[in-house]
Amino acid sequence: MGEIDVGPAGTAPYTWVMITELGHFALILAFVTACFQVVVPLYGAHKRWPGWMAAAEPAATLQFLLTAGAFASLTWAFLTSDFSLKLVTLNSHTAKPLLYKITGVWGNHEGSMLLWVLIVALFGGSVAWFGSNLPPSLKARVLAVQGMIGAAFFAFILFTSNPFLRLAVPPFDGNDLNPLLQDPGLAFHPPFLYLGYVGLSMTFSFAVAALIEGRVDAAWGRWVRPYTLAAWIFLTIGIGLGSWWAYYELGWGGFWFWDPVENASFMPWLIAAALLHSSIVVEKRESLKSWTVLLAIIAFGFSMVGAFITRSGIITSVHAFASDPERGVFLLAILAVFMLGALTLFAARANVMQAKGVFGLVSRESMLVINNILLGVSAFVVFTGTIWPLVAELFFDRKLSVGAPFFNMAFTPFMLLLGLILPVGAMLPWKRANLGRVIRQLRGAFVLAIAIGALAWALQTGRSALGPVGLFLAAWLVSGSAVDLWSRTGRGSGRLARLRRLPRADWGKSVAHGGLGITIAGIAGMMAWSVEDIRVVQPGEAFEVAGFTLSLDNVARVEGPNYISTMGEVSLRRGDSLINTLYPEKRIYPVAGMPTTEAAIDNGFLRDVYVVVGDPQGNGGWAIRTYYKPLANWIWGGAILMAFGGALSLSDRRYRVAAGSHKAAAVGVPAE
Amino acid sequence: MKRLVLCLCLIAAPVFAVQPDEILDDPALEARARELSQGLRCLVCRNENIDDSSAQLARDLRLLVRERLVAGDTDEEAVAFIVDRYGEYVLLKPQSGGSNLILWGAGPLMLLLGGLIAVVYLRRRSRSVEGGDASLSDDEKARLREIMKN
Numbered sequence: 001m002g003e004i005d006v007g008p009a010g011t012a013p014y015t016w017v018m019i020t021e022l023g024h025f026a027l028i029l030a031f032v033t034a035c036f037q038v039v040v041p042l043y044g045a046h047k048r049w050p051g052w053m054a055a056a057e058p059a060a061t062l063q064f065l066l067t068a069g070a071f072a073s074l075t076w077a078f079l080t081s082d083f084s085l086k087l088v089t090l091n092s093h094t095a096k097p098l099l100y101k102i103t104g105v106w107g108n109h110e111g112s113m114l115l116w117v118l119i120v121a122l123f124g125g126s127v128a129w130f131g132s133n134l135p136p137s138l139k140a141r142v143l144a145v146q147g148m149i150g151a152a153f154f155a156f157i158l159f160t161s162n163p164f165l166r167l168a169v170p171p172f173d174g175n176d177l178n179p180l181l182q183d184p185g186l187a188f189h190p191p192f193l194y195l196g197y198v199g200l201s202m203t204f205s206f207a208v209a210a211l212i213e214g215r216v217d218a219a220w221g222r223w224v225r226p227y228t229l230a231a232w233i234f235l236t237i238g239i240g241l242g243s244w245w246a247y248y249e250l251g252w253g254g255f256w257f258w259d260p261v262e263n264a265s266f267m268p269w270l271i272a273a274a275l276l277h278s279s280i281v282v283e284k285r286e287s288l289k290s291w292t293v294l295l296a297i298i299a300f301g302f303s304m305v306g307a308f309i310t311r312s313g314i315i316t317s318v319h320a321f322a323s324d325p326e327r328g329v330f331l332l333a334i335l336a337v338f339m340l341g342a343l344t345l346f347a348a349r350a351n352v353m354q355a356k357g358v359f360g361l362v363s364r365e366s367m368l369v370i371n372n373i374l375l376g377v378s379a380f381v382v383f384t385g386t387i388w389p390l391v392a393e394l395f396f397d398r399k400l401s402v403g404a405p406f407f408n409m410a411f412t413p414f415m416l417l418l419g420l421i422l423p424v425g426a427m428l429p430w431k432r433a434n435l436g437r438v439i440r441q442l443r444g445a446f447v448l449a450i451a452i453g454a455l456a457w458a459l460q461t462g463r464s465a466l467g468p469v470g471l472f473l474a475a476w477l478v479s480g481s482a483v484d485l486w487s488r489t490g491r492g493s494g495r496l497a498r499l500r501r502l503p504r505a506d507w508g509k510s511v512a513h514g515g516l517g518i519t520i521a522g523i524a525g526m527m528a529w530s531v532e533d534i535r536v537v538q539p540g541e542a543f544e545v546a547g548f549t550l551s552l553d554n555v556a557r558v559e560g561p562n563y564i565s566t567m568g569e570v571s572l573r574r575g576d577s578l579i580n581t582l583y584p585e586k587r588i589y590p591v592a593g594m595p596t597t598e599a600a601i602d603n604g605f606l607r608d609v610y611v612v613v614g615d616p617q618g619n620g621g622w623a624i625r626t627y628y629k630p631l632a633n634w635i636w637g638g639a640i641l642m643a644f645g646g647a648l649s650l651s652d653r654r655y656r657v658a659a660g661s662h663k664a665a666a667v668g669v670p671a672e
Numbered sequence: 673m674k675r676l677v678l679c680l681c682l683i684a685a686p687v688f689a690v691q692p693d694e695i696l697d698d699p700a701l702e703a704r705a706r707e708l709s710q711g712l713r714c715l716v717c718r719n720e721n722i723d724d725s726s727a728q729l730a731r732d733l734r735l736l737v738r739e740r741l742v743a744g745d746t747d748e749e750a751v752a753f754i755v756d757r758y759g760e761y762v763l764l765k766p767q768s769g770g771s772n773l774i775l776w777g778a779g780p781l782m783l784l785l786g787g788l789i790a791v792v793y794l795r796r797r798s799r800s801v802e803g804g805d806a807s808l809s810d811d812e813k814a815r816l817r818e819i820m821k822n
Binding site for chain 2: 250251258259287369381385392398402403404411534
């Protein structure tokens with residue numbers, strides 16, 4: 001990896017110093033622009049002055065350009081290792097690989113908040129650039145609300161977390177980035193998560209703007225859906241990356257720890273999934289309007305709760321890198337103002353949203369209501385568990401912990417129920433449905449799923465229900481999605497050709513639901529049937545784990561660019577044939593003074609073999625931990641499928657943001 | 673066992689989750705110890721159980737759990753022994769008594785509440801379906817009139 005070496009800071013030419021100052025200035029201007037973007041369009045929309053309303057568009061563009069400039073200048077400071085910036089000194093080092101110099105920009109509190117506002121401005125800009133078919137007053141109000149969110153976070157950055165602060169005496173080298181963050185999985189985890197969190201700010205802006213406007217209709221649903229979908233896709237990828245990183249980096253093959261910070265990203269994901277489904281009802285049936293608006297407000301609320309939990313360090317966890325009370329209070333104030341404001345507005349205006357579509361008890365609409373209840377309640381359970389230690393200490397004077405065993409027990413039943421009803425709900429027609437007909441169509445899928453579950457039960461050695469139930473559910477979801485897709489091709493010949501021509505939204509729905517099944521299979525397989533082996537191994541010694549023969553061939557000391565590694569060489573055999581040679585490592589990053597473990601994994605379709613080298617033992621041997629992890633990759637494979645399904649749906653012609661809402665108005669909704 | 677704890681305390685280097693020398697000879701006891709360890713929090717770490725943690729204190733607790741099990745404690749007795757000394761903070765699965773009822777009840781209660789509201793809402797919506805010509809919404813009726821006019 002290349003490196004830009006500019007020598008010790010302080011000798012940097014004036015122009016480079018200026019770049020940082022320009023960035024700082026751009027950030028201040030962006031704040032001012034955001035304030036303008038709030039006041040002028042909002043007043044203009046109130047007075048129906050077209051010029052004032054239209055001012056929102058150039059303001060949003062300018063705000064984005066200024067923020068992008070500030071972000072670029074900070075990136076430049078990291079690239080050139082400008083240690084006169086405090087932030088660069090604290091989080092970078094000249095010997096750091098180029099990739100991590102770039103990702104180091106958001107690998108810290110201040111830089112990550114700058115990334116956050118950059119994305120706020122980007123989403124705002126997207127409405128300004130592509131929203132030509134939005135009613136002008138709605139567009140002005142959406143941009144004004146988005147400007148409000150931007151202004152609040154610009155103020156947060158400028159007053160409590162300024163990334164452009166200088167050091168009076170720049171040091172010769174920096175303190176290096178936390179080595180745990182020097183990893184491709186984690187390097188790109190925050191940008192995706194932020195795209196997701198902040199994507200929900202857009203649905204919030206649409207919700208608040210619609211409340212001010214007093215109008216929620218199908219066109220509104222048509223606009224909110226792509227943003228929700230995009231946010232959900234990004235959250236899925238971000239959470240998947242984080243969990244994949246935890247799996248291979250933390251050294252014992254766990255993939256989800258119910259850590260407060262993980263929960264902080266999981267709650268918006270659940271709510272976004274609910275919102276995604278309810279906005280379909282708004283768009284297609286003009287029902288569930290007030291509920292959808294409420295969800296859109298709550299979804300962004302959870303995003304901000306996530307920011308608050310991560311940034312304030314109030315529920316301290318390994319992730320919390322900022323534990324400054326000033327920041328916590330500021331964020332809490334932002335959260336409180338936006339939530340109270342939006343909810344008050346909601347309470348005052350909820351009555352203007354008249355539902356139009358009527359539907360029977362057995363219908364797609366009813367099933368989506370149940371979907372929303374289950375997703376909402378499960379998010380609520382995660383929320384309660386996450387804040388309970390705080391509540392118990394403040395109000396009941398009990399110091400306690402809420403960990404994985406609680407969440408596994410309290411959360412899983414809702415997912416189980418959701419998985420059970422999902423294939424039925426996905427196939428029920430709108431308005432009024434015949435349950436018997438759908439059940440007849442799904443009979444084969446159900447029998448297949450039961451058979452797979454029973455087979456798993458019969459083959460396993462333990463008596464745990466987890467694995468078989470998980471596989472049953474997975475098979476039910478996957479085959480149910482296939483039946484759903486197939487049933488849309490009609491009857492008679494040419495069904496395959498019609499299958500290919502089905503709208504992308506149909507494909508997206510089935511792929512995403514199937515992906516959920518795949519993830520469930522992976523989680524169940526990994527939790528139920530993992531095999532673990534811990535032992536002392538002498539170099540040259542062979543041992544057996546789960547039918548594989550492993551031998552520790554060598555342990556060597558290897559030097560990396562900014563770390564020193566103890567690297568084992570382990571050959572993995574099945575019988576006599578060599579499958580792979582694995583190189584598990586233990587690294588020490590001298591600058592940061594931190595050890596990390598780098599597991600070596602032999603990835604397979606049906607299983608992973610996961611090897612970790614531990615400490616040297618007194619007798620010349622090494623502690624070696626080996627795991628056999630069935631279906632491990634299915635967890636992330638399923639997440640990729642879910643995200644891909646979402647992307648398919650997003651790319652559907654019918655939902656393309658700019659595409660013909662006027663056409664839709666002319667055609668109307670055909671009666672069934 | 674005491675001697676083992678003592679000499680391991682002297683090693684300052686970070687140890688690494690469950691060590692080979694900790695593992696009990698009896699696989700059944702060891703399995704129980706692992707199970708219990710996964711429900712106990714490493715007090716100096718954040719949100720990590722003692723089974724996964726590499727902290728010295730976690731190792732001491734793991735050895736303590738095994739010591740109790742070897743001494744013939746049941747699972748409950750071993751956990752109670754540790755809770756007596758370290759407080760309920762050590763439990764990753766909170767007890768269900770007292771104020772924690774709120775925590776455990778939150779999900780089911782919310783489901784019940786949500787379900788009730790949904791039933792009321794859905795029945796109201798569906799009654800208008802069954803009420804004859806109300807199966808068309810106002811909008812649809814207006815459209816129908818328009819179509820009939822042409």
